[in-house]
Amino acid sequence: MALVERFPEHEQVIFCHDPESGLRAIIALHDTTLGPALGGCRMRPYGSVEEALQDVLRLAEGMTYKCAAADLDFGGGKAVILGDPRTDKSPELFRALGRFVAGLGGRFYTGTDMGTYPEDFVHAAKECPYIVGLPEAYGGSGDSSVPTAYGVVMGIKATAKRLWGSDDLSGRTFAVQGLGKVGFKVVERLWDEGAAKVYVTDVQPEALDRIAQRASARGAELEIVDGAAIYDVPCDVFVPCAIGGILNDETIPRLQCRAVVGAANNQLLEDRHGDELARRGILYAPDYVVNAGGLIQVADELYGYSRERVMKKTEAIYDMVLAIYRRADAEGLSTHEAARRLVAERIARRRRISSIFIPGVAPKWRLR
Numbered sequence: 001m002a003l004v005e006r007f008p009e010h011e012q013v014i015f016c017h018d019p020e021s022g023l024r025a026i027i028a029l030h031d032t033t034l035g036p037a038l039g040g041c042r043m044r045p046y047g048s049v050e051e052a053l054q055d056v057l058r059l060a061e062g063m064t065y066k067c068a069a070a071d072l073d074f075g076g077g078k079a080v081i082l083g084d085p086r087t088d089k090s091p092e093l094f095r096a097l098g099r100f101v102a103g104l105g106g107r108f109y110t111g112t113d114m115g116t117y118p119e120d121f122v123h124a125a126k127e128c129p130y131i132v133g134l135p136e137a138y139g140g141s142g143d144s145s146v147p148t149a150y151g152v153v154m155g156i157k158a159t160a161k162r163l164w165g166s167d168d169l170s171g172r173t174f175a176v177q178g179l180g181k182v183g184f185k186v187v188e189r190l191w192d193e194g195a196a197k198v199y200v201t202d203v204q205p206e207a208l209d210r211i212a213q214r215a216s217a218r219g220a221e222l223e224i225v226d227g228a229a230i231y232d233v234p235c236d237v238f239v240p241c242a243i244g245g246i247l248n249d250e251t252i253p254r255l256q257c258r259a260v261v262g263a264a265n266n267q268l269l270e271d272r273h274g275d276e277l278a279r280r281g282i283l284y285a286p287d288y289v290v291n292a293g294g295l296i297q298v299a300d301e302l303y304g305y306s307r308e309r310v311m312k313k314t315e316a317i318y319d320m321v322l323a324i325y326r327r328a329d330a331e332g333l334s335t336h337e338a339a340r341r342l343v344a345e346r347i348a349r350r351r352r353i354s355s356i357f358i359p360g361v362a363p364k365w366r367l368r
């Protein structure tokens with residue numbers, strides 16, 4: 001299929017290559033109706049440029065929905081760097097990325113995602129003013145995974161309320177996939193909420209050691225399971241906090257949970273997998289609704305950061321998730337489809353008011 005047919009809905013896609021630093025990256029801007037695109041930058045050892053392209057296109061689209069669901073004045077965009085975050089990072093690589101982002105003149109703001117940390121973007125920020133989520137010592141709001149993890153737990157509590165009539169998580173069991181910046185914090189919060197047991201998995205042994213140490217320090221119930229076995233664990237809620245596409249034809253029939261609520265972007269391999277979960281009676285909290293905490297934080301930086309405001313807005317994820325469940329029930333839709341309609345309506349409403357003429361904007365050709 002011709003490349004251009006692969007992103008019929010995206011506004012702009014930029015392939016970035018800097019041989020000096022070794023940077024190979026792709027930036028995708030999906031929709032800027034609500035405002036400039038905002039989305040993190042992922043670093044992964046992609047198997048091919050095709051794979052990276054597929055990822056960034058889906059991630060950028062998800063950001064459009066995430067911004068709309070969180071009622072933020074930003075559009076959807078994302079960047080991916082092709083490389084191994086453990087071996088291929090350098091200051092020059094991130095400076096080169098910063099120059100490509102600067103070249104977009106404010107159409108795209110970026111910061112951390114999977115495989116990248118606030119410290120990486122200190123280098124990018126030397127070349128570019130459109131960087132968010134810098135460490136606090138550099139004037140940023142710091143680790144955005146803190147509100148992300150909080151929002152995920154708000155989504156889990158709303159889901160518990162819907163399923164069991166109470167958002168008390170004590171005595172409940174969870175299976176968490178991925179123990180990185182977000183997953184680790186989610187597990188800690190679940191223990192704080194009284195979780196009976198948390199099953200975990202990660203592809204990095206160090207991540208498993210870290211959580212095992214934390215569990216023994218707290219005297220908390222933890223069981224480490226092997227890679228793909230996480231899909232087979234009987235539990236109340238499955239919490240994906242690693243890669244996307246993990247809800248698919250192979251995994252859904254194996255799930256033994258009542259709900260899926262997690263941080264990972266693009267959990268559904270295809271939209272139809274949202275319907276499949278509904279058909280099997282598994283309640284799915286759309287990923288871009290529950291994982292908006294980090295986005296809410298970095299967006300807030302652009303208005304003069306207030307941590308209190310960020311946590312308050314993130315707490316509202318609870319009400320948003322319940323509103324989506326109500327709409328799904330009322331209209332006989334999957335939760336995925338209910339969320340999609342809600343955000344499409346928000347974007348359409350805003351598109352209409354942006355047709356109002358603003359005199360301050362200079363015409364392209366001088367009027368006589």
Ligand SMILES: NC(=O)C1=CN([C@@H]2O[C@H](COP(=O)(O)OP(=O)(O)OC[C@H]3O[C@@H](n4cnc5c(N)ncnc54)[C@H](O)[C@@H]3O)[C@@H](O)[C@H]2O)C=CC1
Pocket residue numbers: 112113114115116144145146148177178179180181182183201202203204207227241242243244263264265291292294295
């Ligand atoms: N950091 C943030 O604030 C936000 C993150 N997200 C999404 O949440 C997910 C996790 O993000 P972070 O925690 O920031 O990433 P991270 O890079 O800090 O952690 C990801 C963890 O998942 C593990 N992992 C990778 N593949 C795996 C697999 N197949 N099975 C089990 N574990 C695996 C990695 O070893 C790592 O420990 C990503 O999908 C990201 O896009 C979404 C919104 C905001």
Ligand SMILES: O=C(O)CCC(=O)C(=O)O
Pocket residue numbers: 038039040041066111112113133144145148265291292293294295298
């Ligand atoms: O969390 C961030 O730092 C940026 C937001 C983002 O990229 C995301 O929500 O996926």
